[in-house]
Amino acid sequence: MKSIKFIIAGIVFGIVMSKSEAISWFRIQEMFRFQDFHMYGIIGTAVVLGTLATFLIKKFKMRDYQGNPIVFTPKEKSVPRYLIGGSIFGLGWALTGACPGPMFVNIGYSYWVILIAIGGALAGTFFYGIVKDRLPH
Amino acid sequence: MLELIRQPWPWYTSGIVIASIMVMLLFFGKSFGFSSNLRTICSACGAGKKVKFFDFDWRAQTWNLLFLVGAIIGGFISAEFLSNGEAVQISQSTVEDLQQLGITSPDGMQPEEIFSLSAAFTLKGFLILLLGGFAIGFGSRYAGGCTSGHAISGISDLQLPSLIAVIGFFIGGLITTFMLMPLIF
Numbered sequence: 001m002k003s004i005k006f007i008i009a010g011i012v013f014g015i016v017m018s019k020s021e022a023i024s025w026f027r028i029q030e031m032f033r034f035q036d037f038h039m040y041g042i043i044g045t046a047v048v049l050g051t052l053a054t055f056l057i058k059k060f061k062m063r064d065y066q067g068n069p070i071v072f073t074p075k076e077k078s079v080p081r082y083l084i085g086g087s088i089f090g091l092g093w094a095l096t097g098a099c100p101g102p103m104f105v106n107i108g109y110s111y112w113v114i115l116i117a118i119g120g121a122l123a124g125t126f127f128y129g130i131v132k133d134r135l136p137h
Numbered sequence: 138m139l140e141l142i143r144q145p146w147p148w149y150t151s152g153i154v155i156a157s158i159m160v161m162l163l164f165f166g167k168s169f170g171f172s173s174n175l176r177t178i179c180s181a182c183g184a185g186k187k188v189k190f191f192d193f194d195w196r197a198q199t200w201n202l203l204f205l206v207g208a209i210i211g212g213f214i215s216a217e218f219l220s221n222g223e224a225v226q227i228s229q230s231t232v233e234d235l236q237q238l239g240i241t242s243p244d245g246m247q248p249e250e251i252f253s254l255s256a257a258f259t260l261k262g263f264l265i266l267l268l269g270g271f272a273i274g275f276g277s278r279y280a281g282g283c284t285s286g287h288a289i290s291g292i293s294d295l296q297l298p299s300l301i302a303v304i305g306f307f308i309g310g311l312i313t314t315f316m317l318m319p320l321i322f
Contacts, residue, residue: 010204014211020151045152050293064166075298085280086305092272094313108212113257120270129190
């Protein structure tokens with residue numbers, strides 16, 4: 001039963017991504033063409049509220065439900081890793097119109113062909129694991 | 138009430154809910170990041186025997202796989218019970234730009250030219266999805282996160298690496314949109 005809260009959080013995520021059309025290829029195209037505020041509004045609102053919440057959690061040293069301190073692990077410093085990796089991610093994001101979360105929401109939406117993209121994403125992840133040590137990080 | 142729910146929801150509801158999910162996961166002792174599930178799935182399928190990167194205790198990530206299952210269920214609930222079946226209302230200029238590429242204006246959530254079975258089972262359609270997915274999987278692991286991990290969680294924590302990653306997301310996205318798509322479609 002401890003696990004059910006994660007399923008519920010996922011369901012809420014799936015519903016809100018669907019209902020705000022963030023899973024739509026068209027919305028992602030509109031975003032990359034800078035032709036509507038919609039996607040910027042979604043990400044922007046989440047970031048503004050998220051920044052405020054993160055600040056408050058740190059300021060008041062809040063703890064999680066088990067009483068452990070909530071810690072934010074700083075990401076390792078690098079430029080090439082994030083710039084190159086991020087750009088490769090972006091190439092695929094604009095093409096399939098779905099980042100990893102919406103990919104799976106699309107299965108629930110019965111867009112079965114997204115399974116091909118998920119297969120590709122798993123292959124890409126696996127390939128990264130193989131060549132990881134040979135890439136600039 | 139149900140009529141209202143069945144309409145598309147405005148952007149701010151989505152932003153508020155996404156931030157709430159991020160905070161809720163923090164209070165559950167976890168952090169919001171979806172793409173690590175791809176690594177977890179590889180590991181659960183036994184990739185750890187061959188490649189060190191996948192040799193970790195993937196069972197500790199079960200909570201995130203449950204979140205993934207929930208996301209699929211959420212998509213199903215939306216499509217079955219919460220949708221009025223209307224086309225996505227994108228801006229007229231996007232409709233016109235896409236028409237020039239041969240992509241017809243929205244009829245539902247996704248374009249027929251990419252998401253229909255008949256399109257996906259042509260060589261071109263299949264490769265678009267497969268290679269697009271490959272870039273997402275490879276790029277998100279290389280960059281150490283995707284939209285949820287970097288654009289939402291990372292930037293909320295004012296992490297410079299996440300800002301660099303998001304700039305990368307846009308470099309790649311703009312290359313695809315303005316340079317590759319006219320060649321592909």
